[in-house]
Amino acid sequence: MVDPLSDIVSLLNPQVAFSKVVQGAGAWRITRENTGEPFYCVVISGECALTLDNDQPRHLTAGDFVLIPEAFDFTFSSTAPVAGDDVHSLPEEVSAGRFRVGDKEQTANVQLLVGHCRFDSLDARILVSLLPKLVHIRNATRLTRLVEMLIEESLARPPGYVQVVRHLLQVLLIEAFRTKINTPAVPGLLVGLADKRIAEAIRTIHQDISQTxxxxxxxxxxALSRSAFFYRFRQTVGITPMEYQAAWRMTIAKDLLKTQLYSMAQIADRVGYKSASAFSLAFTNYTGIPPSKFKSMHEPHSGQDAAISNKDL
Incomplete structure (x- = not known):
């Protein structure tokens, strides 16, 4: 059976930047800004607070899992009051992959497993826009095990760890998102997949994009009238069915162009256009540049790590 969530996570192509263990004591606050990269965290013991985009602080306790698919502005802090809004802590590395924040003389009262990754996809912004801005799951036993395995592999780096970490990341994201499907909030892919009728339509779009x-x-x-379906799709997913279909086609087209393996005619056929010229016109209208130029601009990715400092949380 076609699985849209797996399709999207696969196309996001998550890659690990780094992961680490963070322990804290006393009063501390760490703010991260302007990276836009995915961030995930598990609270192993103790408690802390998370503030995202200046929202109200969210209380995290042992067993909680947090995923921010596109992290631009968030703060982790102790539950103990921090003196002054402009006071920020700098994590101090105490051993390989292990960091301390707050009072270094006190025994740590909170331990976090923290991971950063990047989405190696040309359409990451479009795909991420279909996902929730925050996934917070309590008593996340399965996700905790996955994060523990990710950090063990990332720190030890045994033979084959790159592939192991890549697959663990995909499993982690799918597990987090499908858990969130049961508690949908704002419109997006997960809300659409939570609606059985809309989910069938989404699967149909993904099943064979060569057919309009x-x-x-x-x-x-x-099993809805046209008007009821159109309204329900837009209310749950946040865009119209035709907008979703066009976005998915162009996402696949970009991925095929990026491989440098297919002719324009082959790509046109695979994404549902009757000719290379029709595809070229649609692609240019959608992206603002012709597919031939797009193809020449994008050689296979070099695979370099994302530019996130290990001194960030």
Whole structure:
């Protein structure tokens, strides 16, 4: 069966930047800004607070898992009051992959497993926009085990660790997102997948993008009238069915162009256009540049690590 969530996580192509263990004591605060990269964390013991985009602080306790797919502005802090809003702590590395924050003389009262990764996809921003801005899961036993394995592999770096870490990251993201499907909030892919009728339409779009699906066809799959389906799709996913179909086609097209393996005619056929010229026109209208230019601009990715400092949380 076609699985849209797996499709999207696979295309996001998550890559590990680094991961570490952070222990804290006393009063401390760490702020991270302007990277836009994915961040995940598990609270192993103790408690702390997370503030995202100047929202109200979120209380985290042992067993909690947090994933921020696109982290621009968030703060981790102790539950103990920190003197002054402008006071920030700098993590201090005490051994390989292990950091301390706060009062170094006190016994640590909180321990976090922290990971940074990047999405090696040309359409990461579009794909991430379909996902929730924050995933917070309590008593996340399975996710905790996955993060522990990720950090063990990342720190030890045994033979084959790159592939192991890559697959563990994909499993981690899928596990986090599918857990969130049961508690949807703002419109997006997970809300759409939580609605059985809309989920059938999304699967139909993903199943064979070489065939254009009309609103009438998708409404029939969802067992809804055209108007009811159109309204329900937009309310749950946040965009119209045709916008979603076009975005998914162009995402696949970009991925195929990036490989440098296919002709324009082959790509046009695979993403549902009758000719290379029709595909070229649609691609140019959607992206602002012709596919031939896009292809020449994007050689296979060098695989360099994302520019995130290990001194960040």
């Amino acid at each position: 699906k009309t609103v009438a066809q998708l409404a029939k799959v969802a």
